[in-house]
Amino acid sequence: MAISAYAVIPGRSRFPIRLGFSPTPFAVAAALICVAPIGALLAISFGGASEHLRHLADTQLGLYAWNSAALAVMTAIGTVVLGVPAAWLVARYRFPGRSFFSWGLALPLAMPAYVAAYAWVSMTAAGGPVYAASGGALLTVRGLIGAAFVFSFAYYPYVFLLARQAFETHGTGAADAARTLGAGPFRSFTEVALPLARPAIMAGVALAVMETLADYGAVDFLGAPTFTVGIIRAWGSFGEPAAAAQLALILLFAMMLLFGVERAARRRRSIAERGGRNHPPPRMTLSPAKAWLAFALCLAPLAIGLIVPGGRLVQLAIETEVLRFPADALRGTLILATASGLIAAMLGLGAAYAARTGGVFARGAVRAAHAGYAIPGAVGALGVLALLAFVQSMADVGLGAAAPAIAGGGVLALLFAYQARFAAAAIGPAESALARIPPSLDHAARTLGARPGGVILRVHLPLAFGGIATAALLVFIEVMKELPATMILRPIDFETLAVTAHNYASDERLAQAALPSLLLVAIGLPAMIIVARLVSGVGRSEAAH
């Protein structure tokens, strides 16, 4: 009875909540930020000549396409192999370190893939410790295989987090039922828990592959050029914005397909997870030998994804004489990441209100903003440049010589491009934070004399604060790691840690790249620990007892 009554409430309470302001402008702003650069990109790619693209098609395009596709497939397999078994172990069994691994396995997200690549190359190339210890028998982390290795360990946390949640929601309970029906532990996993979690796993893989295709630093460094590298080369080395834009559109098309997969998987997930239990059955105890095996299986991805490369960076940073402490780069990174986090939190909250209370138009705009996550940094940055050039030409026509110089990019352009890509990362958590507030709380507050604005200040914000802070932190981390958009749009004298590290590494001065890389991880890791614990509900379950 209580359950059916709850199920009826959302339908019943469509009473439009008055906010005291219209959230629609926020949704429209979020959508415009994402859509306008793409529109500008379309304009220049169709406006420009296509000889360069044709030339590329004869030479490099095949390589870019092959590398991109091969990396996507290998990373997909790698992230599943690393993420799913660990998720199942953490959800299903009790073993040493289990509660740490439930969020700790997400921590490699704090290490940018290109930083992991620097660390691994410096270990496995001639002269490195692994090379020396094995006598050169182990392969150097290079090329396509090396990149797939780095990406698998960098992005398996997406698969791990989503799969673990799916297993905990219903997989373990269903597996218990399967055991009582005569299926062994292996069959109950492969035939019951795994199919139930498949949509969640697909969504995680789609995210991991999207990150892989958006990466520039690692594939450039490891010598496995993908579309992103092609875009930046076309833009930078050849000065061919139209060709860059055309390449960008090809990449964008692939990303939108993946984005569609992820959204569809999410929808199926919401159906599959209906009827899930709030309290999964107690975890099973393992024999000591098996418990330590589980521990080792969970430790391996964390060690290879974070601890070993992180340790190598520490070692390099200590051994290397520091030429110049990257203070400017540190400041630049902190300014960009903090500002982006705050802007994203505001946009995200506004857009989440629009999604909750607004009309069809507002909801459509929010959905468009979500798609921004599928826009790779390089593509978004080119789009912003194209948009600025367009605005500049309008201003020149209108104001003549008095028009300000807009087109060169700059910090504001950079912040714009970050929002295009990461605003979606803030909308999601803000939306789910608001969605967890039952409408009856709004109504209770109203009948107790609170004005609509008072409901927001006195009820929504205190309750949604955790979710919104998570969103801001996530954007902070992402912006800090971001490389290609920063390279394209940053003012010439504006340094960030990511760009500094990349520049050193490109010059094969890996020892000098270690310190800025290490600083990135050192700032990102505490933020990621907070996010991972919040997302995994560590703090929440403690508060509930």
Added chain:
Amino acid sequence: MTDPLLSARSLTKSWYGRPVLRDVDLDLRKGQVTAVLGPSGAGKSTLLRAIAGLERVDSGTIACNGELLTDGAVRVQPEDRNIGIVFQDFALFPHLTALGNVLFGLRRHPRSARRDMAMAKLAAVELAEKANAYPHTLSGGEQQRVALARALAPEPEIILLDEAFSGLDARLREALRETTLAALKASGAAVLIVTHDATEAMFMADELALMVDGAIIQSGPPASVYRSPVATPAARLLGEVNEWSGRVESGALVTPFGSLAAPGLVDGAAATALVRPEGVVLTSAEAGGYRIVGRHLLGASTVFAVAAPGGDIWQARMATAIAPNTDTVDITLDAGLASVAQAERD
């Protein structure tokens, strides 16, 4: 009878073509508890939410003290209506303590007095010692009492309870009914309770309204509604009832146990006698025409299933002390616990 404090007139509303309120009239009076009883989906909660200003209606008016609150659209916003609600899920603010929840509605009182007022309300529901506890640490019954104290704190003229006991287990529900009723009566407010629990409705209400499919089918003092249902669904809502169908002859329906007056029904009309189990009086008879086929002791009372010669089964309920102990019995009807309604057309 005093004039109503709040009057709802001709409220109608539909959801995607399905009517949820059909021409509903309802009056709430100061110091009086009105209960609306109906099955899930009957439109009770919609009615309550419309009165609170949380939902608009398609047509009809709601007025309080002569001021128009709703005429289709919401004219006076919920925060300006001086109406308190206890929600089904209690809707306590999880980020505020019990005291913080009660203080929430006291913004319009002088700052210095607020805390004492809130503590007094918590004390009235015997929760003063839990003032600094957060809702998730309170039991269901305690949460319900905090919700009640919170609704009462701003001293509203009208209090609405939306299935306010349904989240609690049966024993707790009975215990809370009395304290809740006492607190509501003490407030002097006009009270509206919507519920699907007949016992709760009859226990609490001074005035009872039965709602089925969005329409109020009968209203009046609980005892008269219980004793004299005007239709079969009304009778069934309030508990078990024996139904016996026949045709009206000379203004009465003649049952095997005597005739029942059928006011308002024309001769020859199909009619149904509605007799509460306790209106079926059994007397011991060794050679009686009715055979007892089921007998269940409930403590103070005993329920019987009695088979008539034709095969009809009658339910009876009698005080255990005077219940028959033979296998066959005679039956008489207590006309005070029986009524005749027009037969259902289905």
